[in-house]
Amino acid sequence: MAEDKKPSPMKDFTDKLFDLCREYQQEIPPHKIAEVLRDYADRLDG
Numbered sequence: 001m002a003e004d005k006k007p008s009p010m011k012d013f014t015d016k017l018f019d020l021c022r023e024y025q026q027e028i029p030p031h032k033i034a035e036v037l038r039d040y041a042d043r044l045d046g
Contacts, residue, residue, distance in 0.1 A: 007015075021033050 021030075025033060
């Protein structure tokens with residue numbers, strides 16, 4: 001009996017994040033999106 005594989009939480013998260021970035025890069029330059037992500041990473045390391 002084959003077991004249904006559900007996406008891992010990390011894959012689901014990255015897929016959603018990349019979709020969001022693609023959606024907004026029409027209005028926000030990619031380097032600004034990267035800056036926001038770096039700021040977020042710095043807060044996590046905090």
